[in-house]
Every structure is written in C-alpha cells, then in structure tokens.
Amino acid sequence: MPPATSAPDAPVAEGDAEAPPVPTYRSLAAPVSNPVDKFALLPAFLKVRGLVKEHIDSFNYFITKGIKNIVRANNRIEARSDPGIYLEYKNIYIGEPSVQVDFRVETITPHFCRLTDRTYSAPVIVDVEYTVGKTHAKHRKPSFTIGYMPIMLRSYACVLNGKDEAELARYGECPLDPGGYFIVKGTEKVILIQEQLSKNRIIIDTDNKGRVTASVTSSTHEVKSKTVICMDKEKIYLHLNQFTKPIPIIVVMKAMGIETDQEVVQMVGRDPRYGDLLYLSIQECATERIYTQQQALQYMDDKVTYAGAGNIKDGRSKLILRDVFVAHVPVNNGNFQPKCIYTAVMLRRMLDAILNSDTFDDKDYVGNKRLELSGQLVSLLFEDLFKTMNTYAVDRMNKNSDMARSSPLDFSQLIMQQDVITSGLERAISTGNWDIKRFKMHRKGVSQVLSRLSYMASLGYMTRITPQFEKTRKTSGPRALQPSQWGMLCPCDTPEGEACGLTKNLALMTHVTTDQEEGPLRNLCFSLGVEDLSLLSGEEIHAPGSFLVMFNGLILGKHRQPQRFANNMRTFRRSGKIGEFVSVFVNEKQHCIHIASDGGRVCRPLIIADKGRSRVKEHHMKELRDGIRSFDDFLRDGLIEYLDVNEENNALIALYEHVDQDGVQRSSITHIEIEPMTILGVVAGLIPYPHHNQSPRNTYQCAMGKQAMGNIAYNQLFRADSLLYLLVYAQRPLLTTKTIELVGYDKLGAGQNATVAVMSYSGYDIEDAIVMNKSSLDRGFGRCIAMKKYTVTSEKYGDGISDRIAKPQRDRDGVLIKQNMRALDEDGFVAPGQIIRNHDIYVNKQTPKVTNRTPGTALTDRDYRDSPAVYKGVDGETTVVDRVMLCSDTNDKLTIKCIIRHTRRPEVGDKFSSRHGQKGVCGTIVQQEDFPFSEKGICPDLIMNPHGFPSRMTIGKMIELLGGKAGVSCGRFHYGSIFGEPSGNADKVEDISHTLVKHGFSYSGKDFLYSGILGHPLQAYVFMGPIYYQKLKHMVLDKMHARASGPRVLLTRQPTEGRSRDGGLRLGEMERDCLIAYGASMLIFERLLLSSDPYQVQVCRKCGLLGYYNYKLKTSFCSMCKNGENMAKMRMPYACKLLFQELQSMNVVPRLTLTEG
C-alpha cells in the first residue's frame, strides 16, 4: 500500500509522446553529429565484466594460473639426508567446495555456510610423485588433498559460477548479489582492494629535505628492495639499507664495471649540462682515489651494514649490488651492463628533473599506482603456507631419518599431517591480518566483514580501495582529487574524516588488470624493431630521436621510430594478437615507450575513433541490441579498447562525437567516451542530477546511501545476519538514473518516494528536522523491520555430558511456574511467531552442575541448574520471534539461533535523508488534517524547511522534485544521470517543466496550498513534489537512554557506563568546569559525591589513615594506632577511599589532615 496520501484525479499514465525538443543553442552546441546511442554498451560491459569482476578475475587467475606457478616453482622437496627420497608435485588444482563430515565429503553451498557458520572452502588437490620404502620405489598418487582454501563466491571454483537466476534461487542465493567475497566461519569477508605505489618503476621526487631523489621499489618473486639515489649538496649518492653510509654513485658505477668517467657520462647522456651536474660527483670519486672496479668494491665493502657469517665483509658489496641494488634488473652470468644502463637512466631522469622541474613524477598520479586484489593477496598467503608446509615436511623427514626405521616414512604421509594451509588461510581471511614473514608483510585490516546494511553498502564494500599510507598524515596531496582519476576512480565516493580522500572507490567501468605472460610480448617487441641494449654502446642509447623501450619497468632496448612502434603494438592489441590489457604509452618527455602488462593497473574501455569518427556505428549497436554481438566482439573487432591511465595520456578523448570546436580539431581525437556517466562509481551513481549539486553533498550522500534501510537481497528473509534492517514498503525511485538500473537498485531499493512540501511549519522543523504526516505513517511510510539474531550454544563438557534444553516447567495444573516462559514452545525453544517481551526466556537451557561425573551414571534432573537465555528488549515494544534455527557448529556443538523481529514505525527523532546529503531527523508528527493541501487535494507526506537549500546548494534535489512530479503526472520514470542531458540520459528541466504545465501544475513546480489548520490559502506558492527519501539506520529506539538510579560498577561503586549497561550520564570535566565557574558548589557536591559513590569512612585524626567501624562494639577503630580514640567520621567518594587503599598497598602513605568543619 503506497504511503503517499492518495492523489485525486490521479492522472492516467499516458504515453507522453512529447514532440522532439525544439533545438536550442545548447542542443546544437552539443556536437552529436549522428547520435549513435552507445548506451547499450554499458549493460553489455557489466554483463561480461560485472560490478566486482576485478575481484573475481584476480581470484580466478590465482586458482587457475597463479597457484600452478607457485607449485611449479617449488615442486620438489627432498630429504636432506638422502636426496633420493623426494616428493614432486605434478599438478595442483582446486576441487569443488565441500566439507568433510565423518570421513564423508559433502558438497556445500554458500548459503549453507552462512547459516551454519562454516567456511565456504574447497579442497586444494595435488597430484604427487614420491618415493616409498627403502628401495625408493616411485609412487604416483593423484588427487591428494593438502588443505582447504576459502573460495570466492562466483569464481570458477564456486558452485554459483555461471548459474542463471532460477538455479541461483535454488541455491538460496540472490541473483543480484555480486559475489567476490569469501565466507569464513559463517561471516562474509571481503578482501579490500589495496592501493600501492607501483613496483619496479623509477619515481623522481623530492624528499622532505627538498633533495631530488630517484627511487625504485624492486619486487621480484625472490627479493623486495628499495633503491634510492639522491642528490645531496650537488653530489649524487646511493642510499641502500645494506650500506651504513650513502655511496657516491660514481663509485657504484665503477663497482659495476664502468671504470672510465667518460663512459658514465656517455651513458647518462652527451648533453653538456649533464656533465656539469655530474662534475662534483666525479670529482668526489677521484678525491677518494677510486679508479678501478676493485677499489670501488673495497670502498663499498667497508660500508656494508651487516657482515655475513664470520664477519667477512669482502665481496659482500658485489653480492649486494647483484641481489639487492635495483633487484628487478637481472644480472645474468655476472653481466652488470643492464644494471649500469638502468642506473644511468635513473641518473639521467634525475638530472632531467633538476634541469626541468616538469619531469618530476607525481606519487599521487594514478598511473603510478597499482591495486592489489584479493587474488594476489591470497596468492602471497598461499605461497607462504605452501612453503611452510614443505619445510615442515622436510624437517620431519630429517628427524625421522635419524632413527633407524624398518619402513622409512614417505613424504606423502608428512605433507598432510597438519592443516597448515587450511587454518592459515582461514585465520588470515577471518582476522584480516596478513603477517607473512617470508615477504616482510605485516598488514592489518586487509579483509573486512561485508556490510549487509543495504544493497548499496555491500556493493560499496566491493569497490572500495584502501590506502597503504597511515591515515594520520596531515598532507593534502594524496587526499586531493587527481585529474588522472577521471573515469577510473569515483570522484565523489570517499568517507569523511580521517580517511577522506585516501579511501577511494572504483568507477563504474573500471577494470583492474591481472598479470600477463611477459615472454611473448618481449619477443614481439624485438621483432617489431626494438634494438637490444647489449648490442649498443652507452653513446648510442640516448641517440637523439630514438626512444628507450621499457617493459614492465625493465629496459628492453631502444627504438628509432617510437611512434610507429607504438602504433604497431596497438594494432596488434586491437586485433587481439596480444592481451587487451597491455598498455603502450609513449612518454615524450622521458623519451621512453612504456609497455606494461603487469597486474593491478586500472583501465577502462573506450571507443576507438579514427580522426574523430567513432568506429562504433549504428549497425554495430543494432547487432548488440539484437543479441548477435557481445561486448567482447567489440573488443575483438577493434572497435573498443582498454586504456590504462598512462596510455590515456597519449589519447585525446571526446565525450561525444565531436566537430571542430573550442580549438580542438576533430581529426586529433583518438577515442570517444562510452558514457560520461561512468565517471561515477556505483554508490554515487544513485544520486539524481549530481552534476547540479555542490560537490561535498554528493560525498555525504555516498556515505549515507550505505546507511539507508531497504531491501538487502532477494534472500534477505532467509539470511541469518546478526542485525538486519529492512524497509517494509521499499520503492524504486521515481527519478532514476541509468546507473540505478544497471546495478539493480531499482529492484532492491532503499527508500520511498515521499511527497515533500518545502515550507516552514510548526517550528519543529529547525535545524533540518522534518515534519511528518501521521496518516502517511499510518499507511506504512518509513515502516521498517529490525531483525536481530540471538545465538545460544549448547556446550559439551566431554564424557557425553552437555547442556540440555528443557521443557518449560509447569506446576500440577499445567500453569507455567515462571511467567517469563510464556513464549516457549513445548520443546524448550521459543516458538516462531510468538510475541516475546523483555525478560522472556527464549531458550530454556540447563547446565549440568558438575561436569566430571563418573561415566556410566546417568544425570538426573537434579544435576542440572537453569541457565536460560533471557531476552533483553525494550519495555513496551512488541517483538516477535521470526525464526529459530538449529545447527551444529564446526565443533559439533548444538547452536540455536533465534531471530527476533521488530516492526517499527517512524517516531520523533528517527533519521531520514534524501539522496543529496540532506539528512534530518523527524521533528514532529502532525495529523493529516493539519497538513496543508493543494488544489488537487494532494497532501504532502513530509515538510522540509527551505533553509536547507541556500547553504547546501543542492539544486539536484530541486530538479529531482520537479522530475518526480512530472514523472507521476505523465506516468514515465524520469532520469537524472550525471552529465546526461546531452545524451538523453537525464531529462532537462525545461522539458520537465513543460510536462508539468501540460498536467496542470505550475511551470516552477510550486503549488497553491491551503492551510490545513485555518482553511485559507497560504501566502506563498509552495514547492511541492515527490522526492526519494531514505530512512537511515539511526533510530531513537536504539539510542534513547536515561536512568535515575541503577547498577554500579563493583570496584569503584560508581554508576556504570554506557547504554547497554543501563549506565548513568556522566558529568564530565567540562560540565564540571561550567559549574565551578558558575559557583554552584552544592550542585557539584551533589553530582560528584551524593549521586555517584558516597561512602562513609572512619579517619584517624592522629595518623590520618582510614580506620574501620566495628559493628559489634559500636565503635570505630584505627588499625594503625591500635585504638579508637581519635576517630572521626567523614564522607568521601568510594573511589577516593579505594585510591588511598591502593596507594597504601604500594607503600605510599596518604594521610588525611582533618580540621574541624
């Protein structure tokens, strides 16, 4: 039943065949020469890539390729004593999600795991070959389970993969649920996307002392290191953790075999300015009298931090140079040349930056960032655990081989002996602590519980990116909006407060790449004319006109015709010969071509344009609409390609097909945006007309949309979340956006369309409070259901002794012995559908008094004591038992989950918000007859104060009102997608206003209202129409709290703290200061002593210590003076007395000096 008070002569839905809008200046200026409606590409993209596809893709990559690579790299373990005893992993793969129950394997579904607190995991299965017995006979064993791995929902290993809606429904799964998370011990866990500075790339920056530095974080499978080259006092040094002091860079070059200064300068570049800058460094080297490689190495050996075993420093530095210094550049057969060239390039870029400050790198530039996804994180964890398991097996084997045994152990018995992998993975994902010593990784909060407060909240979690920096830094740089975020990261969706700007969210069409094979790409580059560096002299490297080719941060060689090379590479990519996510970026400033195929880059699809003409033509779109063409076909046919942030710099991207305009030649346009609205993410996408709002308002809405109540998933009533808020009559917004339809918010709405009048009313609407119509509430507006889960475990104590659930005890007449058992069913559990009140028992549990009984004797009723689970609710509220679920947990204990439902109607103080960051509490609830009504008999559902508008500048909300009003009158959902006016994805205000006029409303949306109280017309026209309102989770009922006297803390005898403990309200130091300033001494005395913890003490006037009162003799006594002569009575806070006693126990004597009062 709709909440809106019924609108009379409600206009019949008409087709509203509006004539095409009259061409205006704007519609002509928006240069859509032959508008191809490309919108259909968006749903097609989401169909193949999905909302959280990057998570699923990366996990799929891990379980199909990554895991195999890890095992291949560590495929053989052998006993140290006898290398003949070995085990070899032949293959590894992930089985079907299942669980082992009593030696039986049962397949499991995600929903089963949620309900029974299990982990949704699948066996990791290996095929092994190993030796058995003394003869070392080879044995092969296929399908050997080495552990269980939590499985990401909807990944290849998941049972839900590729299932359609009906099948998903049968699995108890919501088809709109995006997947991409794990279920560990019954809770849904997301591994958040981690943002990092990209690895293996040179970053030129200034450090905090203003020195120019070039730094590289090298990361290979074996080593991770950070190399910094830094210019200090015009001399250049290498900083490396392994050296105690900075090493002059020329020394390093010499140590790597470039002995002549000329060669160094040649490698860096022939420009005399480079020579000038290097002069001092070269001079320093010369003054140290280092001329040969040997001398250089010796010099460096002295500076090594940790000498190896036996304190031998000799030769250490060479090893460091080989293994640590720019570690990702390989040294093959002692050939240091690639490293030298790499160092030279680093130097050159540094010197470039000094000469021309434009060439500094920006750490916040999105192209310098890499996103680490769940697949990579789980992969690291798995690699560590796999190695641990193997070393453990080897250790055990060695221990065993010492003992003479008739039949020697074989490895197959050892690798499975404990569940290193199972428990390791489970623990990491459920705690979120990634502590991997092997990779020096210590991260907290990597995984988080998926918030199921609303559908938007869970989607928002899946697209969230957490930063690596500490959040306390005050710097604004990393928090600021980066221009390179355009289209990749949502500009609106970021939290307020400390993580503002650091935590980001992916935009709608962003894809995060996964790793790609390097070998074939490398070969392709060479065959396209890249000259190998080893064949070039230092001089030739920087020959003018030729560009260096960098491949994933490594120098591959140089190319004389960079543009042609880049074009060739791109042609290969467009024709599908190389992966679609390979990026080719020509950096004119650095004279470099960067080819990247590494994982973690953000990229997005764009339409390719030839000289400004879109390759996607109307017939392509028709094929797409007819279902003949899919998004992948567009990629394969070279109509669309993915560009990453770096390659975007080589592109000129138009929003629409463009004619020459604003000094931009049409022919220079290389790409066309698929849809401008994809600049926003999922959560920001549900704001209508966000481009008309002041920008922080959109950010506020992004935070608030996640707190809105609504429908959570199609299976919401079958879920067992610990707290679930549902809106009874959730609606889809009248004013939608295309994003809303794409993500399914129109199916799982979180709000209601309320008719809002913008006027002041009653004075209870100050400070953003809203006035609500009681009849609307009666009819179901804002009604919500809060479901809470209460879990009881029936403990087991061994020997077959366990808790038991007893029938409700009755006396002889069949009347319950305790009133609070009325909600119980005959089995001792609360009955579903029963009304349950405060203090009612919901599980009538009994616990055995003794747990170590002699076996054999049965326990009788008398051996049990009552330990019922008592419901703690709000007095006077009617809550109902929704469901009672019984299951056995992983330890085989009986777990009882009672879900208790509470239906609430809005009350004064409940929080509501529109979709424009305009939150407000309900200020008062007014009878319908007191509400104003319009000429058409429409009475608003709520009244909002107009003062909410001027300072917030949320014009979008006003347009939403107009559009909603036009929508209800003409019977068509109106759209308000961001920047959607030129492409028809947002209705223009002018058109909306014309629709309004056509249906008898004012052009400006303002109605002539009559006062409901006095009956005469109001003195102003009132802006009135439907706005989508969200009910937020903050409700008075959960928060209101007051107490007179009540429980006290045992130790201090002061009132308890907090609402949950029925605590007192603290008169804090600031309030106390006020009272002191005011001079209200008696009030302070009363608050701080009498109302808190008054206590009577006996004080000895002589020694000043506390005595006691002997009730038998009716005298007080000082135990210090051993008499009761000088005792005085006084009152003090109990906490004070406690302090004195505690001090005494620490050998501090606090003495009270009393004067006569």
Next chain:
Amino acid sequence: MESPDGSSLPDFLELQRTRVLCKADAPTHTEGFQYSGAFAAMGVDTSVSVEKFCKNFKIEINRLTDEDMEFDMIGIDASIANAFRRILIAEVPTMAIEKVFMVDNTSVIADEVLSHRLGLIPLDADPRLFDYISDDVPNERNTIVYKLHVSCEKGSQRLTVKSGQLEWLPEGSQLTMASPAQSGDNQRTYTSFGQSQQNTSERPLDVKYNDITIARLGPGQAIELEAHAVKGVGKVHAKWSPVATAWYRMLPEVVLLKEIKNGDAEELVKKCPVNVFDIEDLGKGEKRAVVAKPRACTLCRECVRLADDQVELRRVRDHFIFTIESTGSLPPEVLFTEAVNILEEKCERVISELS
C-alpha cells in the same frame, strides 16, 4: 457585497475582501478580514448574521457517485468549510480491522505487516450501526469478525490473496480461547455474540473492494487468521478515516485586464493547458480572447508567467468547490451530513459547557 444599509466599500477594498489575488510570484490577501467591524468606520458592517447567512448560503452538487462527490459550497467562511474537511478526515467514524488473531502464517510477509495491511482494507459496514468498543467484551454490536484461510498447495502456482477472500463471520469468532477451566463449559471464544449479525444487518458486512492484494503465497505456504474490526476515528489511525481524502478549492476567477486581440489572443489560448480561454470572432478577421471556463483553472500561472499585465487570477473567498472521496463504508453525501452532525454536536457541547 451590498451592506444592508446600502452603503458599500470602494471597489479595491471590496476586491480585497472577497477575493484572493493569485499573482505570479505569490498570492495576496489570502486571509481576508476576520473582524466584523473592520470597515465600521466606513459604515459598512461585515458581520455575519443568521439571516444573511441563510440568504447567501447555497450548495450545488456537481457530481455524485457512490465513491465521490463534488459540490459547490457558496457563502461560507473558509474556517467552517475547513472544519467540515477536517471532521471528514479525522472524526467521522468507520469500521476497520483492529485485532488480528494469527493461527498460521507461513507466508513471506511478517505477521505485523500482514495485520497492518488488513487494517487498511475498507469495509462495507455502516459504522452508525455499531458502538465503540470499550473495555467490555466484543459483541455483535461493536465487532465484526472476518476469517481468512488460504493455502497454496505444494507444487502449484504462486497464489495472490485478495481482500475478497476475507470471509465475514456473522456468528462471531470461531477461535477458542485456551482450554476451558472446567470440562463441560462451553468452549469460550474471543467474542460473545448475543445473536447473529445476519439478523441485524440487511446486507452482508463484507469488504468493500474484493481485489485488494493482501499477500502472495508460494507453494506450501498458508495463512490462517481471524480479524476483528471495530469502530474508530481517523484521528487515531488513518485506517478509520472514511475518506481517501476530502478537500476544497476556492472558485477560480480569471479576469482579462485588457482587450487581447488576434495573435496575442491565440497565444494566450494556447498557453492555458486546461483551455480556460477561448477566442471570440469579432468579424472582419478580428479575434478577441475571452474567458470561457474559469472554473477549470488549475492555477498553473502559465498565463501570467511571462507577462502579468494581461490576466489576473483570483479566487472567490466564500465559494468552495468541495470534493469528497469516500473509501466506501458510507456514500459521500452521507459522510458530509455525518460531518455536519458532528460539528453540530461539538457546537452544542460548547454551548452547554458555556451556559
């Protein structure tokens, strides 16, 4: 308005007194002159007397169906017209389901929500035949009992439960309270009906509309419940409101301030979405705009949006176009008389309190 002694107000004051002016930006003179002696100095008495009221007051019914009516109420102050509106919404009693006894509900819709939906279903029962229920037991004079028992067979299609499936139980509740204290006692039910309601009511006390969706049942789900309807007023809960809504608007008056001819006239006619204006042919190809149907004006202010020197929009202050949309328990005209009765009662109460 002519005053009895023949003297009258100047035109502009008379306009202010009797009309609300709806300017393009805001309406003015909305409240009128309340004080009877406001123009006493000018020799004009604007007080209301019974004779004057009787002479001027008129009701004209424009439309009357079972469900709604529209009538003109002329010659009355806004406050009285509003009183009728308020009483219609909040104080005319009806019957609505107040208590629901759930026997079984395995549908997806929660008990409370289901009960709430049942409460909002309009019943076809004349509330005048019933008493308010106080602390006493429900009996045939204050309670109507309905039963709903639907189930969806396993393996069948999904089922929609409509309001028509609510079955009237004229004999009262069929649900028995907990086991009788002594055997041999009659099973006590939740109502104690003296006689069947079939005897007291000439038509069955069913729901008004049979096609309101109550719930949907999936295979294997069932609802069994008994619903007790009692008398109440809309002030307490909107379900007892006898009207979907009741409201009035003041009679529009559209005045052309100057002669509008030819092109301008056509433009003006085109502007109005509800065709308030029409064209009069003056012959010789001359055309003039005239106000044809001022009553249709919805006050969209299109005709004054760009230029407000052509047309003036006014509202007649004492002419109300009153609309009542009944929910069905009583026909709209009866509802209005009920409202009048209630107002009368209130007046009597005030008079008796004062005297």
